[in-house]
Amino acid sequence: MRVVSDSEVEEIVPVREVVEAVERGYAAVTSGKAVMPVRSRMEIKEYLGDVLLMPCYVPEFNIYSLKIVTVYPKNVEKNLPTVSATVVILNPETGEALAVAEGRVLTGLRTGAATAVGVKYLARRDSRYVGIIGCGYQAKWQLLALTAVMKPEKIIVYDIVEEKAREFVNRMSSLLDCEITQSLSGEQLARVSDIIITVTTSKTPVVKREWIKPGTHISAIGAYTPEMAELDPALVANAKVVVDSREAAREEAGDIIQAVNRGLMKWDDVYAEIGEIILGWKKGREDEDEITIFKSVGLAVQDAAAAKVLLNHLKTK
Numbered sequence: 001m002r003v004v005s006d007s008e009v010e011e012i013v014p015v016r017e018v019v020e021a022v023e024r025g026y027a028a029v030t031s032g033k034a035v036m037p038v039r040s041r042m043e044i045k046e047y048l049g050d051v052l053l054m055p056c057y058v059p060e061f062n063i064y065s066l067k068i069v070t071v072y073p074k075n076v077e078k079n080l081p082t083v084s085a086t087v088v089i090l091n092p093e094t095g096e097a098l099a100v101a102e103g104r105v106l107t108g109l110r111t112g113a114a115t116a117v118g119v120k121y122l123a124r125r126d127s128r129y130v131g132i133i134g135c136g137y138q139a140k141w142q143l144l145a146l147t148a149v150m151k152p153e154k155i156i157v158y159d160i161v162e163e164k165a166r167e168f169v170n171r172m173s174s175l176l177d178c179e180i181t182q183s184l185s186g187e188q189l190a191r192v193s194d195i196i197i198t199v200t201t202s203k204t205p206v207v208k209r210e211w212i213k214p215g216t217h218i219s220a221i222g223a224y225t226p227e228m229a230e231l232d233p234a235l236v237a238n239a240k241v242v243v244d245s246r247e248a249a250r251e252e253a254g255d256i257i258q259a260v261n262r263g264l265m266k267w268d269d270v271y272a273e274i275g276e277i278i279l280g281w282k283k284g285r286e287d288e289d290e291i292t293i294f295k296s297v298g299l300a301v302q303d304a305a306a307a308k309v310l311l312n313h314l315k316t317k
C-alpha cells in the first residue's frame with residue numbers, strides 16, 4: 001500500500017485530468033452509476049472534534065474511496081490545522097487498501113474541478129474577466145482548475161482581509177500567465193466580472209443581485225451549511241441554479257435554503273444537477289443574458305475522481 005503526502009499529490013496529479021474525471025463522476029452519480037451514501041458525521045465530544053466520512057464507489061473508475069475530514073476548532077491553540085483530510089483508496093474487487101493519501105491537495109483539486117466543470121457548461125464562451133472572492137487555501141486551486149478549461153483575459157481578486165488578497169495576487173502572478181489585479185470591494189469586482197467564484201467562509205452574502213451584469217456565471221463554493229450563504233437570496237431566486245446534487249443541496253446549500261425559506265423560490269425552481277447537463281438530459285446555458293449559478297457543496301464522487309487520477313499516476317511512476 002502506498003502512503004502519499006500532499007506534496008507528492010501536488011507534484012504528480014495533473015489538474016486537467018482531475019477536471020475530466022470529476023465531470024465523469026458527476027455524470028455517474030446523476031445516472032445512478034455510482035454508490036455514494038450521504039456523508040455521515042461523528043462527534044468526538046472530549047476534544048470538541050467533528051469527523052465527517054465521505055465514502056464512494058464508482059464502478060467505471062474501479063475504485064472505492066473514503067475521505068475522512070476532521071474539524072478540530074481547538075487546534076488553533078496548539079498551532080495545528082483545524083481541518084485535516086485523509087483519503088483511503090481501496091480495490092473494490094478485493095477490498096484491499098491500495099493507497100492512503102493526505103487529502104488537502106486532493107480536496108483543492110477536486111473543488112477547483114467543480115468550478116471548472118460548471119464554467120464549461122454554464123459560462124458564456126466569450127467570458128473574459130474572472131473575479132474571485134475569498135483568497136484562502138481553496139482559491140489557488142479554483143484558478144488552477146479554471147485556467148485548465150479557459151484562458152481569462154484578466155483575473156480580479158478580493159478578500160475581506162486586504163493583505164491576503166495582495167499576497168494572493170503576488171503568488172498567483174508567478175503561477176499563471178494572465179493579468180491578475182486586486183479589487184478593493186466585492187461590488188467593484190462583481191460589476192465587471194463575466195465569471196465570479198465565491199470561496200469564502202462568510203455567513204452573509206458577498207455578492208448582491210444589483211451588482212451582477214446580465215450573462216454572468218457564478219460558482220458558489222464556500223457555503224456548506226444552512227446558516228451560511230455567499231449569495232444574496234434575491235440573486236439566487238432570479239438565476240438559473242444548477243447544483244452538484246439536489247439531495248445534498250437540500251441539506252447543506254445555505255445559499256438556496258435561505259432563498260427558499262424566505263419564500264423567494266421553491267426547490268422545484270432548481271434547474272438541474274450538473275450531471276443532467278453533462279449527460280445531455282438538459283441544456284446548459286441557453287442565452288447570452290441569463291445569470292447562471294453553479295452551487296456545489298462538495299460530493300464524495302469528486303474525491304473518488306481525484307483519487308482515481310492519483311492512482312493512475314502512482315502506477316505509472
Ligand SMILES: NC(=O)c1ccc[n+]([C@@H]2O[C@H](COP(=O)([O-])OP(=O)(O)OC[C@H]3O[C@@H](n4cnc5c(N)ncnc54)[C@H](O)[C@@H]3O)[C@@H](O)[C@H]2O)c1
Nearest residue numbers: 111134135136137138159160199200201202222296297298
Ligand atoms: N464546495 C466544496 O466542495 C468545498 C470544498 C472545500 C472547502 N469548501 C469551503 O470553502 C470555503 C473556503 O475554504 P478555504 O479552505 O479556502 O478557507 P480559508 O479559511 O482558507 O479562506 C477563506 C477566505 O475567505 C475570506 N473571507 C471570509 N469572509 C469574507 C467576506 N465576507 N468577503 C470576502 N472574503 C471573505 C477570508 O478572509 C479567507 O481568506 C470554506 O467555507 C470551506 O468549507 C467548500
